[in-house]
Amino acid sequence: MPPLGPELLLLLILLIILFRPKTLTEIGRGLGKMLREFRSGESKERREKLIKIAKELGIDPEGKSEEEVLEEIRKKLLS
Numbered sequence: 001m002p003p004l005g006p007e008l009l010l011l012l013i014l015l016i017i018l019f020r021p022k023t024l025t026e027i028g029r030g031l032g033k034m035l036r037e038f039r040s041g042e043s044k045e046r047r048e049k050l051i052k053i054a055k056e057l058g059i060d061p062e063g064k065s066e067e068e069v070l071e072e073i074r075k076k077l078l079s
Helices: 006-056 066-078
Strands: none
Touching: 006 066
């Protein structure tokens, strides 16, 4: 079972004592940056795949959002 109440508070106090508040904020900032970069890479990869599929189906993806391209791909596949 995950720690609740007093156990969580004790864990947070120990982390603050061991790592100091400044170090904890740097760790959090680094984790946030890493997560943003990961998500950005995922969305770029997804966009590239959509563009490739659209071009293979003869759809021009230029100037269109991902949703618009996806909708055109769906229409093309269903027709």
